[in-house]
């Protein structure tokens with residue numbers, strides 16, 4: 133179990149994610165991390181342990197943006213280290229994941245045989261690698277994400293940023309919870325509607341495989 137949170141509003145993404153997380157921390161405290169779209173790139177900050185550790189890091193190395201995704205981790209695959217903290221990135225694709233990819237061993241092996249190098253022990257890291265692989269083959273972003281998710285066995289709720297598309301958070305779920313909130317300022321997503329309650333009461337629950 134872990135908590136994902138995403139924000140696409142006119143407000144500062146980092147402080148909004150941290151505010152939302154406070155209601156999600158029960159879902160995991162092995163590490164936390166976030167990514168925001170900043171100008172032409174995506175920047176990430178990750179820290180082992182409680183959210184307070186990430187807040188200290190953000191004071192030392194501040195980032196800002198209006199679109200971002202964040203994750204508090206409850207480790208299922210890989211120790212609770214910074215390297216295993218989400219978001220996981222490969223080239224232009226950044227992903228937060230709640231769930232378990234049961235067939236990650238075989239997917240990882242296939243990618244390693246194609247020359248991919250992994251920096252974490254998590255099951256989740258295959259997701260950005262697979263999406264990027266399809267993008268490199270010329271798939272559209274939505275097709276690359278769909279082609280990846282179709283191959284995943286297990287459970288997932290994901291938030292995805294792609295560097296070339298600065299105004300979009302992609303989100304999807306299968307057997308993991310996900311709530312989308314619509315406020316006057318924009319859209320939010322979270323593993324638990326509780327985390328959206330201080331922003332909006334207008335909450336929508338995506339269907340399985342949506």
Ligand code: GLU
Pocket residue numbers: 133134135160205206207208209210216229230231232233254255256
């Ligand atoms: N399986 C992923 C990991 O270990 C996500 C964990 C979770 O959903 O709590 O990083």
